[in-house]
Amino acid sequence: MEQGRARAPLPPPGLDKPAALCQARGMSVSPQPNSFRTLPDERGHFGRFGGRYVAETLMPLILDLEKEYRAAKADPAFQAEFDDLLEHFVGRPSPLYFAPRMTAHYREAAPQGMGPKIYFKREELNHTGAHKINNCVGQILLALRMGKTRIIAETGAGQHGVATATVAARFGLPCVIFMGAKDVERQKPNVFRMKLLGAEVVPVTSGAETLKDAMNEALRDWVANVHDTFYIIGTAAGPHPYPELVRDFQSVIGKEAREQILKAEGRLPDMLVAAVGGGSNAIGLFHPFLDDPDVAMVGIEAAGHGIASGQHAASLTGGGPGILHGNRTYLLQDEDGQITEAHSISAGLDYPGIGPEHSWLHESGRVRYLPITDNQALDAFQLCCQLEGIIPALESAHALAALPELTLTMGEDQIIVVNVSGRGDKDIFTVAEALGVKL
Amino acid sequence: MTARLANAFARGRPALVCFITGGDGDTAANLDALVAGGADVIELGMPFTDPMADGPAIQQANLRSFAAGTKTADLFRIAGEFRARHPEVPLVLMGYANPMTIRGPEWFARECAKAGVDGVICVDIPPEEDAELGPALRAAGIAPIRLATPTTDAARLPVVLDGSAGFLYYVSVAGITGMQQAAQGSIEDAVARLKAATDLPVAVGFGVRTPDQAARIARVADGVVVGSALVDLVARHGADAPGPLRELTGALAAAVHAAREVA
Ligand SMILES: Cc1ncc(COP(=O)(O)O)c(C=O)c1O
DSSP: OGGGOOOOOOOOTTSOOOHHHHHHTTOOOOSSOOOSSSOSOTTSEETTEEEEEOOGGGHHHHHHHHHHHHHHHTOHHHHHHHHHHIIIIIOOSOOEEEOHHHHHHHHHHSOTTBOOEEEEEEGGGSGGGBTHHHHHHHHHHHHHHTTOOEEEEEESSSHHHHHHHHHHHHHTOOEEEEEEHHHHHHTHHHHHHHHHTTOEEEEEOSTTSSHHHHHHHHHHHHHHSTTTEEEOOOSSOSSTTHHHHHHHHHTHHHHHHHHHHHHHHSSOOSEEEEEOSSSHHHHHHHGGGTTOTTOEEEEEEEEETOGGGTOOOOHHHHOEEEEETEEEEEEOBOTTSOBOOOOOSSGGGOOSOOOHHHHHHHHHTSSEEEEEEHHHHHHHHHHHHHHHSOOBOHHHHHHHTTHHHHHHTSBTTOEEEEEEOBBSGGGHHHHHHHTTOOO | OOHHHHHHTOSSSOEEEEEEETTSSSHHHHHHHHHHHTOSEEEEEOOOSOOTTOOHHHHHHHHHHHHTTOOHHHHHHHHHHHHHHOTTSOEEEEEOHHHHHTTOHHHHHHHHHHHTOOEEEETTOOGGGGGGTHHHHHHTTOEEOOEEOTTOOTTTHHHHHTTOOSOEEEEOSSSOTTSOOOOHHHHHHHHHHHHHHOSSOEEEESSOOSHHHHHHHHTTSSEEEEOHHHHHHHHHHGGGTHHHHHHHHHHHHHHHHTTTSOO
16 A cells, blocks of 8 residues: 555456556556446346356346336436435434544554544444445335335344344334344344344354354245245345345445545545445445545455454455355355355354455455454454544444554545444443453 | 156156255165165255255255265265166256355366266256356256246246256245145146146155155156155164165155056
8 A cells, every 4th residue: 555545456357447547557548438336237247256146936036126126226206215214214414524533543653644534434323323224225115116015134243133123113014034043142232122123033043153044044034935025135245136236225325425525625535444244334335436546445354363263254365256145256165165154253244255246346456355353353442432432333343443554554644434334332242241341 | 968867757657856965874875775765866965054945954964964074075976876886867966056166167067977967956056147057067968957936937937948958846835945835736737837838857846745745746747856854864763764765765656656547
């Protein structure tokens, strides 16, 4: 990261280089203007990633969903209802907040003249406490459009479960949430929230009893109830068109951030940082900036006990391409293609895969992905509480934990935006335990 | 294309297709018991850590197989040894996309051909993603066997049939393996619809457990697939499973084979 300039992307051979980026790097420009924002193709592929790897039973429904999503996208009434709910129900726009003490803190640690202005995109101020609700509002409107009368979802940290239960209550639809039994245990407050909101929470006892297994169980429920059930997937992964539509619904984050930073600073930021579980908060922030060559982007993967320990959830850093849960993407797996267990202190990042668009952005070099360990995230969690009076979600703490490294090489006149994807109230028990505090 | 599959459906009577999970128990002995009981086609399940289309019975079978240390190489060894013992019995591998494609489709197709596998059912590769595996299988003479389901409507059926080979597997219920039973009427309608659209044999599975059920389905279908009921026997009897497997297969085979004889 020389002088905090956007890292020059290195597209693999065969990948068309977006014209703007080529120009920025003084390279010859390919004849057609190109873009990082035109994918997926009509078959749901982001380069070699994405696709629709589902059982035949689900295929007609997925095709239907795609048709309905295209129609909704073109329907001003759908967009208007989505916008209205985001404003009045979710509480958008979320602020873009200048974090003065954190900025000063890292300037102190950095060499003379270094240490950028740090801004937080405050998704934790949304109704239900995370970015997850943006996507849920969009998907339940699709469900209603399709005449579905029952909602299911998987959840890890419980944030997506809570957000789904919330929109289901708001629209009066019955809702079943699948949650790994281990997550039910470590995210008790969210389990109770979902129940208060009228959802049925099904603890999943297969596999490692975390997010991956919850997703398997949700898919099993879905094939058995295709006729009346809508599956609200919680991240930018799964079979096409989910990665696309979740990204589109979450892109409100980046669209707002863009407007807000232009208003506050009169220019675009130099760098965006977001934690990546499946990748929805990150792609939501990144996507509107993908064709701005001077905006660098960093996605943070959960490195658990460290990549070398084998106990992590960093599919890009520590995994390889494969097929799971409806898409081809980077996965944690063994040489036989069996999926291995992920580990992260953050339940929302504890997943052995990643959304297909991130796999593509990784290989194209447009976005850089860095691993952050449990301990680094715990430190950043506490620092954010103390310096800014904001208790971040453990997921978001992974993004904040990249600041010590990233700020070192960025000048004082530069700007970095961190997506604070959620608030940490749900995590206080986990953090207390990790810090050896008895509540 | 190997002739074994075609022959199994060309005996002038419905065929019994039997599924068990590879590496769960003494698979070689269990497979021999299925053949001795009268199975016409063997489906060997490739264990996967995330079997999204399977109910508890087959999920547990996968876990037992992994606990015993089963690797993909073991599956092909089991298949190859089966082929050596039973040169005429068609053998189909059933499983999920990731273990089948992880080393590339050509590698998988080549191993199948070497082991004498006749067909492959991949649960999570729909026709839309055929390029992932289909061309390699066809080039190696292995039949890509596709699934049709209650949600496969008339408009979509040609898409499913295009590129299908071996037989058409009708999943009689929208759901996972080993759970519900479909209503006989709906099966009959569906089989009639499928048979009007293809010359491939149509085998019906998901939720079939008893000889009575199997016989009713065999009156209209070219084949009946039984899986979870057999896997349950492996779970219950462990090393002693071959006896009970042979017994149930025998009863199923008798019922299926005689289903169209006038009572
Ligand atoms: C607050 C928060 N941030 C991030 C994530 C990770 O998901 P994604 O990568 O889809 O944003 C979660 C998931 O539960 C979450 O709750």
